[in-house]
Amino acid sequence: MLCLVHGANTEAMIRVRAAVADDLPQMMEIAKRSVTAAQWTPEQYQKMLSSGRVVLVIEDDARVMGFIAGRGAAEEWEIENVAVAAPARRRGLGSHLLGEFLHHVRNRQGKEVFLEVRESNHAARKLYEKWAFIEAGRRKSYYQNPPEDALILKFYFPQMG
Numbered sequence: 001m002l003c004l005v006h007g008a009n010t011e012a013m014i015r016v017r018a019a020v021a022d023d024l025p026q027m028m029e030i031a032k033r034s035v036t037a038a039q040w041t042p043e044q045y046q047k048m049l050s051s052g053r054v055v056l057v058i059e060d061d062a063r064v065m066g067f068i069a070g071r072g073a074a075e076e077w078e079i080e081n082v083a084v085a086a087p088a089r090r091r092g093l094g095s096h097l098l099g100e101f102l103h104h105v106r107n108r109q110g111k112e113v114f115l116e117v118r119e120s121n122h123a124a125r126k127l128y129e130k131w132a133f134i135e136a137g138r139r140k141s142y143y144q145n146p147p148e149d150a151l152i153l154k155f156y157f158p159q160m161g
């Protein structure tokens with residue numbers, strides 16, 4: 001998907017596309033610098049691309065600035081990771097990624113999408129809230145370093161008819 005994002009004095013070309021192996025170093029760098037993103041090993045990243053997951057990157061003028069990854073089982077899908085490079089945040093890139101992910105899921109007849117988020121991760125919670133995710137549960141002390149509960153958020157595709 002191609003689109004233009006208008007900044008104060010600039011017009012940048014934003015593109016969301018499927019991730020390929022060459023993107024992995026940039027994706028890992030973005031995740032490493034995003035403490036609240038899921039932290040995966042290089043092997044887990046490699047496996048991600050060959051396991052039928054939906055893995056999308058967002059490019060700004062041909063540079064990977066963020067990614068989203070998730071998997072589906074029948075009608076239920078999970079967002080496993082999403083991160084945008086810190087200097088590129090609050091410009092709509094995370095929202096673009098999430099929208100494209102939901103579009104992919106809908107095309108695969110998915111009915112709902114869930115994810116876990118740290119309770120204190122207000123930026124991510126606001127993003128999901130904006131996309132009409134709702135709180136569906138809590139996993140006590142789910143995260144380590146620092147220990148914290150996870151909120152389970154769910155998105156339901158509107159059913160026609």
Ligand SMILES: CC(C)(COP(=O)(O)OP(=O)(O)OC[C@H]1O[C@@H](n2cnc3c(N)ncnc32)[C@H](O)[C@@H]1OP(=O)(O)O)[C@@H](O)C(=O)NCCC(=O)NCCS
Binds near residue numbers: 081085091121
């Ligand atoms: C969460 C994250 C992906 C959002 O990416 P982003 O590109 O900054 O998000 P967007 O610019 O598309 O923001 C969309 C909306 O989310 C909300 N939002 C995003 N960042 C926010 C912040 N720091 N504070 C408050 N609301 C925020 C706002 O409602 C925003 O809409 P607005 O800018 O019109 O007000 C990004 O902050 C990130 O990479 N965080 C680190 C990794 C992480 O925590 N991942 C989630 C794991 S569950």
